[in-house]
Amino acid sequence: MKRPSILVLGAGYGGLTTVVNLQKEFGTDAADITLINKNEYHYESTWLHEAAAGTLLPEQVRYDIKDVIDTGKVNFVQATVEGIDVDSKKVSTDNGEFTYDYLVIGLGFEGETFGIEGLDTYALSIANVKAARYIREHIEFQFATWSTEEVKNDSRLTIVVGGAGFTGIEFLGELANRVPELCKEFDVPREKVRVICVEAAPMVLPGFDPELVDYAVGHLQAKGIEFSIGTPVVEATPEGVKIKKNDDEFEFIHAGTVVWAAGVRGNRLIEETSIESMRARVKVEKDMRAPGYSDVFIVGDCALMINEETNRPYPPTAQIAMQQGERIAKNIKALAGEGTTEEFVPDLKGTVCSLGDEDAIGVVFGKKVTGKRASFMKKMIDNRALYMIGGAGLVLKKGKFNVL
Numbered sequence: 001m002k003r004p005s006i007l008v009l010g011a012g013y014g015g016l017t018t019v020v021n022l023q024k025e026f027g028t029d030a031a032d033i034t035l036i037n038k039n040e041y042h043y044e045s046t047w048l049h050e051a052a053a054g055t056l057l058p059e060q061v062r063y064d065i066k067d068v069i070d071t072g073k074v075n076f077v078q079a080t081v082e083g084i085d086v087d088s089k090k091v092s093t094d095n096g097e098f099t100y101d102y103l104v105i106g107l108g109f110e111g112e113t114f115g116i117e118g119l120d121t122y123a124l125s126i127a128n129v130k131a132a133r134y135i136r137e138h139i140e141f142q143f144a145t146w147s148t149e150e151v152k153n154d155s156r157l158t159i160v161v162g163g164a165g166f167t168g169i170e171f172l173g174e175l176a177n178r179v180p181e182l183c184k185e186f187d188v189p190r191e192k193v194r195v196i197c198v199e200a201a202p203m204v205l206p207g208f209d210p211e212l213v214d215y216a217v218g219h220l221q222a223k224g225i226e227f228s229i230g231t232p233v234v235e236a237t238p239e240g241v242k243i244k245k246n247d248d249e250f251e252f253i254h255a256g257t258v259v260w261a262a263g264v265r266g267n268r269l270i271e272e273t274s275i276e277s278m279r280a281r282v283k284v285e286k287d288m289r290a291p292g293y294s295d296v297f298i299v300g301d302c303a304l305m306i307n308e309e310t311n312r313p314y315p316p317t318a319q320i321a322m323q324q325g326e327r328i329a330k331n332i333k334a335l336a337g338e339g340t341t342e343e344f345v346p347d348l349k350g351t352v353c354s355l356g357d358e359d360a361i362g363v364v365f366g367k368k369v370t371g372k373r374a375s376f377m378k379k380m381i382d383n384r385a386l387y388m389i390g391g392a393g394l395v396l397k398k399g400k401f402n403v404l
């Protein structure tokens with residue numbers, strides 16, 4: 001067997017799981033495995049809403065990649081990918097050019113603004129750990145400024161969250177707990193602060209179980225979160241957002257902070273390759289390869305897969321990204337040994353949406369869960385993801401144990 005050269009781009013859930021499993025599949029010196037990532041650390045994208053609200057420190061959300069890979073088997077390169085040429089099999093980065101026999105693209109998601117005016121410039125997106133830290137500091141700055149300015153601008157204390165999908169709702173859950181802390185810290189009366197969620201669809205968490213949605217909305221409203229439902233954001237300006245109330249009625253919400261959580265797309269670099277994509281997501285073959293490129297695999301949020309039962313795409317989730325990573329490692333091993341690849345079949349265990357640190361809603365193995373029990377499950381899911389990549393040591397270092 002020729003010693004294959006395998007290049008993995010991105011150390012998110014998908015890329016890192018691929019690498020950890022490649023390590024298991026190939027013995028020492030059996031393959032040249034290179035992992036390229038922008039930072040020397042991995043961050044838990046599924047915890048970014050906590051870092052953005054300020055309920056978790058950014059350092060708690062990330063860990064060093066070298067702590068979880070076998071550096072005897074994997075060459076880790078900290079670099080930013082700048083271009084992917086799948087025809088000449090070359091990847092250019094700010095730290096040199098790389099070639100490969102097999103390529104795995106796992107460069108993750110970006111916030112989708114659907115071309116809505118002003119959002120790219122004036123709204124903040126929970127897109128990565130640096131962006132999350134920026135949101136936290138921006139909100140703190142608004143509170144600090146309000147408490148020291150002579151002529152009070154109350155709209156500084158209004159936070160608009162665009163989108164009531166899982167990201168929006170989880171972020172609101174954290175904010176609901178964080179706002180009272182901020183009020184105390186910066187001497188701000190709680191009644192001055194408004195947190196408003198604006199959702200385009202006629203319901204919160206469109207498509208999710210209505211009983212669980214009612215539970216979530218009731219919980220958040222009881223903590224002072226306001227909802228504006230069926231009212232899409234149509235523009236953002238430095239002063240706030242314009243929302244559409246009906247065909248000829250608009251309202252402007254003045255806000256010091258606008259966080260855009262209304263959907264994701266794949267990494268823009270995908271659109272610059274000759275691989276066909278939709279919103280930077282590649283409709284992959286059943287074995288996770290890019291159509292027309294037998295040596296290129298796509299993992300995680302850059303991949304698009306249709307659920308044949310519903311005829312709709314599977315949602316881009318960490319749960320699926322990690323399962324894909326395992327399958328891709330096996331498929332590369334098979335190809336390197338001149339075997340054949342196998343189809344990736346997702347094994348969906350359910351969805352749990354946190355509502356702050358002590359509450360949650362979810363459907364797990366077909367059963368509905370709410371409250372502390374759901375919150376406990378969410379933390380166990382978070383800990384399991386750590387375990388799958390870094391074993392018990394990583395769980396002890398970064399895990400969530402405040403479960404009662």
Ligand code: FAD
Nearest residue numbers: 010012013014038045046080081108300301316317318319
């Ligand atoms: P990512 O995790 O985004 O990783 C991409 C990696 O690529 C990063 O390390 C990044 O630094 C790197 N990278 C990007 N560009 C470059 C470049 N040019 N050069 C080098 N490196 C680069 N899913 C769930 O299943 N359960 C949840 O509870 C859940 N909660 C979520 C909460 C929030 C707030 C958000 C935003 C998402 C949540 N998701 C959840 C979705 C989940 O986070 C994504 O589906 C998952 O992160 C996708 O994994 P990935 O490996 O494709 O990309």
Ligand code: NAD
Nearest residue numbers: 163164165166167199200201232233262263315316352353
């Ligand atoms: P999403 O696409 O799931 O939700 C976006 C929401 O924004 C939708 O409700 C949509 O109607 C709304 N929206 C779109 N345009 C709008 C506009 N102009 N004005 C107001 N609202 C608008 O996106 P997400 O919540 O960012 O989630 C991204 C992915 O990550 C999904 O696959 C999700 O399942 C996953 N995720 C999972 C969890 C979890 O399992 N706990 C948590 C967070 C995210």
